Amino acid sequence: MTGRPEALFPLFAALETLEGIGAKTAKLLPHLGVEKPRDLALHLPYALIDRRRRDTIRGAEAPVTLTVAVTVGAHRAPRNKGGAYRIHVEDAEADFQLVYFHARGDYLKRLLPEGSRRVVSGKLEIFDGMAQMVHPDYVLPEAELEEIPEVEPVYHLTAGVTQKTLFKATDHVLRDLPDLPEWIDPALKKQEGWPDWRDAMRAAHRPERLEDVMPMAPARARLAYDELFAHQLTLSLARLRLRRAKGHPTVGTGALQAKVREALPYQMTGAQTRAVADIAGDMAQHLRMNRLLQGDVGAGKTLVAFMALLIAVEDGGQGVMMAPTEILARQHLEGLQPLAESAGVVVEILTGRDKGKERAAKLAALARGDIHVLVGTHAVFQKDVEFQDLRLAVIDEQHRFGVSQRLELGRKGAAVDVLVMTATPIPRSLSLAQYGDMDVSILDEKPPGRKPIKTAVVSVERMQEVVERMRATIAEGRQCYWVCPLVEESEKLDLTAAEERFKHLRAALGEGVVGLVHGQMPPAEKDAAMAKFQAGETKVLVATTVIEVGVNIPNATIMVIERAEIFGLAQLHQLRGRVGRGEAQSTCLLMYQPPLTEGGRKRLEVLRETEDGFRIAETDLEMRGAGDVIGTAQSGLPRFRVADLERQAGLMATAQKDARKLLEDDPALESDRGRAARQLLWLMSQEEAIRLISVG
Incomplete structure (x- = not known):
């Protein structure tokens, strides 16, 4: 694909080529994310004045x-x-x-x-x-x-730029818009009643009624769809790329899996069984697996992942399971060890701590095939780590694993199948934006025997009662978490908040009963404090939010979250999931500082009503918006200019289906519609996708 199509040149020219924009204004517009005429075309008005x-x-x-x-x-x-x-x-x-x-x-x-x-x-x-x-x-x-003007569009502004300036400049852009070939599936376009691209642009910038500025107005919906479709095309090209690399069909005998099933004290849930079947089906194909396993806290993802690893071992291959931190890697090992023993499978761990002879011995065993499943951190990616026959990589991700890392893993040699696990329930529209290149299995049932967690909302004024409640719990031999809020502005403040609470609880409950973990501690001290709590030496752990997702202490039955109203919903849900992992009834106490804001009250009520992470995530999305739910900075979530993921979730699913179908019918984008789609990728600056086509 040779370079940007000529029809698009004016849209990628300098801003000064537009009427009424001089050097001074051109320097101010980037504050609005406008660096080229194309960006101005996508900078739509948000309201209108009826004159x-x-x-x-x-x-x-x-x-x-x-x-x-x-x-x-x-x-x-x-x-x-x-x-x-x-x-x-x-x-x-x-x-x-x-x-x-x-x-x-x-x-x-x-x-x-x-x-x-x-x-x-x-x-x-x-x-x-x-x-x-x-x-x-x-x-x-x-x-x-x-x-x-009868109706005047209202644009978002930045200091030094007026409505009149933007009106004039967009007028110029609208006058010179090229007539581009249609990339949307004709049947879909007709069914939705969407205008052509050029007409949609003009209608969106020159609304006539209030309805015309709404996300659902035909012109707007069409432009939003263009953006989502370009994004999903990019992800689908990446997916094709990963899959085109020949896979190694892996077919299990079921023998080892049966041994593990027999050893389990309970039956696998329907959702777990379905997920294992999905994974086995993918692994048996000549194409590489690229699947996401999405499950709420405590839905039993580890078991599903282990069954998948056993499929690789049953067929004479090896598997690797990667965690973001050493604590979590060790925990995976603890979780897998009993299962592995029941199946007679060798599991070993490799982290940055392994040095010298010990490390050399592990690497030799791995290369010989004596180690069946390796658990580790990113250390398993180092040059000298060689497997005899690696078939499956399971990645436990905490949003740190974007499309580019998935492509990187695919380059790591043999045709490895990839299973990514995430414990964060993400609403469907966001998971498609982030993981649109993957096939998804969802675990939406809790394994039997997990008691629901009681959630109560209490005011800080009842602190004394809460401490008494903890004293009784400790007397029964149980443990408790006490989470202090992170005050963004100052780490010093957090520290004093956590230390004050620690001293207060130590005075109330006695020496040696209470431990403390916070972000400012040296890692070794943090690990030591966690280990003491894990071993049951300390009964109460006071912590800022650094307690790792995934930490598993079945004996902990109370979770107190102080100033719960200032936490995000997803975070509160994750923290609550640290308790309720054993047989005993567990409780989560959400402590708030009155008076509560409307938003704060609604968040705490949703948590009290439901333990369904997906429902909580949907509410979070409605209340806070996409960027905040995932934390846009590290989410790998694209920034959409027209599309609104909260209100146009349905369009994202359609765009994914359509992009996949187009590439199945026309993988090189050579048909008329395929060529039009290439123009769309250029228009949306999807250079990554353009590279993928040209090398594909």
């Missing part, structure tokens, strides 16, 4: 912008310098005042002579019971009414 003429201001809900014809009455100059210059005017049914500050009287007498008829347009406000319009936007003789 259609009306007969009277009577009945208008002030403050409101309106346009009305008036007869000009008496002028009243200000008594002192800098005061208000007032002009009395009357429309067909009511009278009001035009107000000017720092105005020259002679100029206003020429503009609005007493007794004349004028059309005025501006913002009407009520001040001291009197209707007034301060500095109207337009004042014209009635004959020149058409100079006032």
